[in-house]
Amino acid sequence: MHFLPDTLEAYITDHSENEPEILQNLRRETHLKVIQPRMITGHYQGRVLSMLAKLIRPQKILEIGTYTGYSAICLAEGLEENGIVHTIDINKELYDIQRKYFDQSGYGHQIIQHTGDALSIIPQLEESFDLVFIDAEKKKYRDYYESAILKTTKGAVIISDNVLWSGKVIEPLGKKDITTRALLEYNKHLKDDPRVDTLLLSVRDGLTLCRVR
Structure with a gap:
C-alpha cells in the first residue's frame, strides 16, 4: 500500500x-513468471535497503524470505569485502531465478x-x-525475530518489513484476521523489548529498525 499520493511517491523515487x-x-x-509479483521489494525500498546496508557495512547478513532475490542483491551492495549473505526461502521453485540473478549481479x-x-x-x-x-x-515474525536475535552481534540491526500491513494495524481488528493480530503483537513486542x-x-x-544493544 502507498500511504502518500502517487505524484509524491513518484517525486521521491525520481530523486x-x-x-x-x-x-x-x-x-x-x-512480474512475468512468478505468482504474486507484488511481493517483490521494488525500486525505492530496494534503494533504502541498499543504503542501510552501505551505512552499516555488515560482514554477515541474514535474510529471512528471499522471494526472487531482489532484496538480497540490494543488501549485498553494502557488504564488507568478503562479506556473506545467508538468505532463506521455503519455496524451492524460486531457487533457479534467485541464483540466475545473484550470479549476474556480481x-x-x-x-x-x-x-x-x-x-x-x-x-x-x-x-x-x-x-x-x-x-x-x-x-511467524516473532518466532523469526527470536531465532535471529540469538545469532546477532552487539550493535546489529534487524529490519522487519510490512509492519504497517496496508494500514490494517490502525483499523478495527477482525476476529478472523490472524495476520494483523500477529503483526500488532509483534510491533508491540519490538517496542517493549529491552534488548533493542x-x-x-x-x-x-x-x-x-531494531538495533541490538
Whole structure:
C-alpha cells in the first residue's frame, strides 16, 4: 500500500538513486513468471535497503524470505569485502531465478541460498550476523525475530518489513484476521523489548529498525 499520493511517491523515487539495470530485469521477470509479483521489494525500498546496508557495512547478513532475490542483491551492495549473505526461502521453485540473478549481479559468490523452514535453518547457522532482514510469513515474525536475535552481534540491526500491513494495524481488528493480530503483537513486542532500540519507519508498507544493544 502507498500511504502518500502517487505524484509524491513518484517525486521521491525520481530523486533517489536509480534502480540498477539488473534489478529492473529481475523485477520484470518476476512480474512475468512468478505468482504474486507484488511481493517483490521494488525500486525505492530496494534503494533504502541498499543504503542501510552501505551505512552499516555488515560482514554477515541474514535474510529471512528471499522471494526472487531482489532484496538480497540490494543488501549485498553494502557488504564488507568478503562479506556473506545467508538468505532463506521455503519455496524451492524460486531457487533457479534467485541464483540466475545473484550470479549476474556480481555478488553470486557472496550469497548463500537456503531452502526450507527458516526456524529449522537459523539455529544451524554458525555465523553471527550484523544485519538481519525479515520479510517472510507474517504470522511467524516473532518466532523469526527470536531465532535471529540469538545469532546477532552487539550493535546489529534487524529490519522487519510490512509492519504497517496496508494500514490494517490502525483499523478495527477482525476476529478472523490472524495476520494483523500477529503483526500488532509483534510491533508491540519490538517496542517493549529491552534488548533493542526500535524505530518504525513509514517506508512503503512499514519498516522497523531494531538495533541490538
